Amino acid sequence: xxxxxxxxxxxxxxxxxxxxxxxxxxxxxxxxxxxxxxxxxxxxxxxxxxxxxxxxxxxxxxxxxxxxxxxxxxxxxxxxxxxxxxxxxxxxxxxxxxxxxxxxxxxxxxxxxxxxxxxxxxxxxxxxxxxxxxxxxxxxxxxxxxxxxxxxxxxxxxxxxxxxxxxxxxxxxxxxxxxxxxxxxxxxxxxxxxxxxxxxxxxxxxxxxxxxxxxxxxxxxxxxxxxxxxxxxxxxxxxxxxxxxxxxxxxxxxxxxxxxxxxxxxxxxxxxxxxxxxxxxxxxxxxx
Amino acid sequence: xxxxxxxxxxxxxxxxxxxxxxxxxxxxxxxxxxxxxxxxxxxxxxxxxxxxxxxxxxxxxxxxxxxxxxxxxxxxxxxxxxxxxxxxxxxxxxxxxxxxxxxxxxxxxxxxxxxxxxxxxxxxxxxxxxxxxxxxxxxxxxxxxxxxxxxxxxxxxxxxxxxxxxxxxxxxxxxxxxxxxxxxxxxxxxxxxxxxxxxxxxxxxxxxxxxxxxxxxxxxxxxxxxxxxxxxxxxxxxxxxxxxxxxxxxxxxxxxxxxxxxxxxxxxxxxxxxxxxxxxxxxxxxxxxxxxxxxxxxxxxxxxxxxxxxxxxx
Numbered sequence: 011x012x013x014x015x016x017x018x019x020x021x022x023x024x025x026x027x028x029x030x031x032x033x034x035x036x037x038x039x040x041x042x043x044x045x046x047x048x049x050x051x052x053x054x055x056x057x058x059x060x061x062x063x064x065x066x067x068x069x070x071x072x073x074x075x076x077x078x079x080x081x082x083x084x085x086x087x088x089x090x091x092x093x094x095x096x097x098x099x100x101x102x103x104x105x106x107x108x109x110x111x112x113x114x115x116x117x118x119x120x121x122x123x124x125x126x127x128x129x130x131x132x133x134x135x136x137x138x139x140x141x142x143x144x145x146x147x148x149x150x151x152x153x154x155x156x157x158x159x160x161x162x163x164x165x166x167x168x169x170x171x172x173x174x175x176x177x178x179x180x181x182x183x184x185x186x187x188x189x190x191x192x193x194x195x196x197x198x199x200x201x202x203x204x205x206x207x208x209x210x211x212x213x214x215x216x217x218x219x220x221x222x223x224x225x226x227x228x229x230x231x232x233x234x235x236x237x238x239x240x241x242x243x244x245x246x247x248x249x250x251x252x253x254x255x256x257x258x259x260x261x262x263x264x265x266x267x268x269x270x271x272x273x274x275x276x277x278x279x280x281x282x283x284x285x286x287x288x289x290x291x292x293x294x295x296x297x298x
Numbered sequence: 299x300x301x302x303x304x305x306x307x308x309x310x311x312x313x314x315x316x317x318x319x320x321x322x323x324x325x326x327x328x329x330x331x332x333x334x335x336x337x338x339x340x341x342x343x344x345x346x347x348x349x350x351x352x353x354x355x356x357x358x359x360x361x362x363x364x365x366x367x368x369x370x371x372x373x374x375x376x377x378x379x380x381x382x383x384x385x386x387x388x389x390x391x392x393x394x395x396x397x398x399x400x401x402x403x404x405x406x407x408x409x410x411x412x413x414x415x416x417x418x419x420x421x422x423x424x425x426x427x428x429x430x431x432x433x434x435x436x437x438x439x440x441x442x443x444x445x446x447x448x449x450x451x452x453x454x455x456x457x458x459x460x461x462x463x464x465x466x467x468x469x470x471x472x473x474x475x476x477x478x479x480x481x482x483x484x485x486x487x488x489x490x491x492x493x494x495x496x497x498x499x500x501x502x503x504x505x506x507x508x509x510x511x512x513x514x515x516x517x518x519x520x521x522x523x524x525x526x527x528x529x530x531x532x533x534x535x536x537x538x539x540x541x542x543x544x545x546x547x548x549x550x551x552x553x554x555x556x557x558x559x560x561x562x563x564x565x566x567x568x569x570x571x572x573x574x575x576x577x578x579x580x581x582x583x584x585x586x587x588x589x590x591x592x593x594x595x596x597x598x599x600x601x602x603x604x605x606x607x608x609x610x611x612x
Contacts, residue, residue, distance in 0.1 A: 038405070042405075044405050044408065044409070092584065092588070095588055096587060096588070096591075099591065100350070100352070101352045101404045101405055101408055102346065102350075102352040102408075102539070102543075102547075103587055103591055105352060105405075105408055106536075106539060106540070106543070106583060106587055107583070107584060107587040107588075109536060109580075109583065110579075110580040110581070110582075110583025110584040110586075110587065111580065111584060112580065113576045113577060113579055113580025113583065114577045114580035114581055114584070115580075116576065116577075116580075117574055117575075117576045117577030117580065118577060121573060121574070121577075232413075232416065235409055235413075239406075239409070271420070271424065273416070273420055274417060274420040274421065274424070277413050277416050277417045277420070278417060280409075280410075280413055281398075281399075281410060281413055281414075281417065284399065284402055284406055284409070284410045285398045285399065285401070285402075285410075
């Protein structure tokens with residue numbers, strides 16, 4: 011029965027992980043950029059939720075869309091103002107640029123929020139649900155459900171809306187899309203904004219579950235990497251599968267080897283996957 | 299006066315030799331870390347500049363070299379022997395890892411190379427018995443006076459830097475260097491024209507691990523205390539790239555000039571603003587990428603005079 015509980019924990023964590031990684035995957039797939047800022051954007055969303063909770067008393071679960079919107083504006087501005095200037099340059103250039111931007115953002119957050127760990131403590135706590143022998147903490151369950159709803163909403167957005175089709179078109183062939191009248195630069199900015207929205211939303215959900223600090227942003231960036239490679243780049247179902255797989259793997263890894271090794275497991279898995287199956291489990295596109 | 303440009307490098311050589319005798323310990327310390335970065339940036343340039351592979355593995359080589367050297371010394375191996383053995387270990391490691399990850403390209407290679415340092419950091423963190431884990435490792439301190447120590451480590455780092463630059467110059471003129479440039483321009487075409495892309499890339503990757511490993515081992519003896527978070531700091535991967543880009547990636551002189559300017563700026567300007575130190579570094583990175591992606595030596599204004607420094611491939 012222990013295994014069932016560990017499995018449940020893993021799935022609960024994995025739902026949130028999909029939300030953490032989906033924006034990163036979208037930006038990587040459409041813009042061909044590894045967004046080093048992603049971890050810090052998540053943390054920024056978490057801080058927004060923390061301050062909305064402590065200062066204004068807004069429940070982080072209801073703050074999710076607002077945190078997303080704030081981050082969307084920041085992401086849109088960053089892409090339109092800065093990153094669009096190096097689109098099409100080599101990996102080294104774009105990666106180094108987002109690394110530089112991340113240093114600035116991280117430094118600004120440390121100055122503004124200090125490096126202390128903070129956590130939203132709901133009062134009264136939401137409690138637990140027991141199904142058979144498995145115990146589900148309500149906050150984690152709600153976070154997972156909301157996270158999966160957001161991921162599904164993004165999927166629908168890309169499939170059915172005009173802007174979503176334009177994003178997919180730019181991803182398939184940016185030149186052809188430009189010839190069809192798509193404003194590619196604007197689509198880049200919107201896509202980066204959506205990526206930031208998902209990061210902000212994920213951060214807001216996370217603030218209830220994990221202590222946050224500007225120093226933890228790297229952890230989430232690493233998880234986003236692993237999930238993208240695990241599930242395969244550029245497909246939203248792939249991200250969901252990758253996220254839940256990572257959640258389960260980390261839970262069992264923590265059970266068998268101790269919690270200290272969960273990051274190591276993820277990274278070793280990443281290296282092995284990169285070597286033998288770089289397209290991921292559900293990925294369609296090959297190298298680069 | 300065709301050779302007038304030689305005056306600069308000649309003066310630099312004289313200064314490098316004279317420095318241990320005229321400089322105080324503070325100046326020697328700055329010069330030593332500057333030379334360390336010359337070695338790191340030049341080494342990154344073999345794979346990142348010549349071959350155009352965005353490697354973020356420098357921190358992994360540096361940290362592994364530091365730990366290998368530190369542990370060997372802790373076990374009683376003489377200092378210089380420990381440095382050299384560390385170099386051999388890391389180069390063997392890099393050849394093995396390189397064969398696997400150099401099949402990847404672009405973003406995938408970048409991530410794989412970035413993750414190596416994280417895995418090593420976690421492993422070393424976990425091996426508490428040998429490495430001291432998160433508590434760090436104390437490397438035996440030599441029983442000689444401080445000034446002699448400063449001179450000794452300066453000389454050691456100078457040797458590593460000179461070797462790295464000489465390797466860079468040799469590589470630049472060699473068949474391998476030419477092959478690496480072909481890979482940088484178009485790997486598929488290079489392969490079809492008969493360039494041993496896999497072999498050349500592995501050689502460049504292995505070469506780019508030697509001097510960071512040696513520099514790491516010397517560094518461990520120099521500061522006499524290392525811990526995993528510091529030795530595998532991602533900035534050891536990033537700074538050499540910034541420096542090479544600043545001077546001009548893919549040239550021999552670029553990483554040297556870049557390392558010098560970067561370290562001088564760090565020492566003179568933003569070391570004085572500790573709380574925004576990283577933010578300023580980020581700002582410089584952003585400005586560099588936006589306005590000077592080709593590097594200083596390739597900049598229009600400098601080009602006519604600096605051209606002799608940019609050694610061309612045969």
